[in-house]
Amino acid sequence: MSAPSPSTWAVVLAAGSGSRMRADRPKQFLEFEDAPLFWRSAQTFAGMPDIAGIVFVFPPAMLDASARIAEELFSRQPFGLPWKTAPGGKRRQDSVAAGLAVLPKECDTVLVHDSARPFFSAGLATRLLDALSDEIPAAIPALAVTDTVKEVESGRVVRTLDRSRLYAVQTPQAFRRDVLEAAHELSRSENLEATDDASLVEALGRPVAVVEGESGNVKITTPEDARLLDKEAVMIPVTGFGYDVHKYGPGRPMVLGGVPIQGGPEVVAHSDGDVLLHALTDALLGCMGGGDIGQRFPDSDPAYAGMESSLFLREVLEDARRSGLEIVHADLTIIAQIPKVGPHRERIVKNVAALLGLPPERVAVKATTEEGLGFTGEKKGIKSVAVVTAVRRG
Structure with a gap:
């Protein structure tokens, strides 16, 4: 009897305040191609045969309104995929934990993605999933740093870092669900802070694979970045x-x-x-x-x-x-x-x-x-x- 196919869900993080954007709404709700920005990530995931469902993590104060927006978008563009919503937390890792908490029990693999990176490709997500194995429970996309990077303290250079060993990390990131949940449990018990989920898996002492990222997988953070959403450009x-x-x-x-x-x-x-x-x-x-x-x-x-x-x-x-x-x-x-x-x-x-x-x-x-x-x-x-x-x- 063959083993059951793994069930992969995507957790799309759309709970941030986007304060650096200085816009009238959080950046994940900026309009792009006649839909909120977070929808672009959903469209990409929905085009992947490996994806069994999507969880959207929205700001708690906007959860009901955001769910109604998602429902209308799915009615306009039905993908035939189940989807869920979860309220975000104070920190990014709290929002991820909230998304993990609503995953169905049959889900064994998860892709965690920041909706502020709308231009990733399905191919990138597929390569991340392909990099997972029993020995490698996590995979992240990264690009080699090309600029000279210096460590600075109190306005003075402390040292120049060896850029040949430095990589800029992106999302989505792929994980075996059990390992990611164990990493989040460790972060709660030891009060660990992390800017990405791979850091928590590293804290468990588990290996994290790196695949080549995409130069076009940019993060919309500032008003200057928002120009990338201009349809004409x-x-x-x-x-x-x-x-x-x-x-x-x-x-x-x-x-x-x-x-x-x-x-x-x-x-x-x-x-x-x-x-x-x-x-x-x-x-x-x-x-x-x-x-x-x-x-x-x-x-x-x-x-x-x-x-x-x-x-x-x-x-x-x-x-x-x-x-x-x-x-x-x-x-x-x-x-x-x-x-x-x-x-x-x-x-x-x-x-x-x-x-x-x-x-x-x-x-x-x-x-x-x-x-x-x-x-x-x-x-x-x-x-x-x-x-x-x-x-x-x-």
């Missing part, structure tokens, strides 16, 4: 086109979109010969002007012999996100006389969507023949083309 559309081809012959078992195609012809290839992921990787490179897949992963390099194409895709996807790109849609077409793609289409869509951190409805996989013409029509090979749509934050 926020998004720049970007499109990338990719193409790949492989011939049939003794070589590699056929794989399309990371899915083995039983009974399909073998392909001649240096890597695993996944023509679909090669075209998709090429399109991602096109989005950021990064050359082509042959330049990035040359078939003359023995290191790539037999390598899974998903590894190529993940590496390029990391680069795209570090450059500030947010992937929003992928349109993929397979061109071949054989094999029949239809029986495998659903699995291909699901797998590619998971690799990109997108909901399946944002990944299109189509197939066509060339009516017996050319080398694909003569069953000598297979082609794929890919169009990726992305946005770059301006």
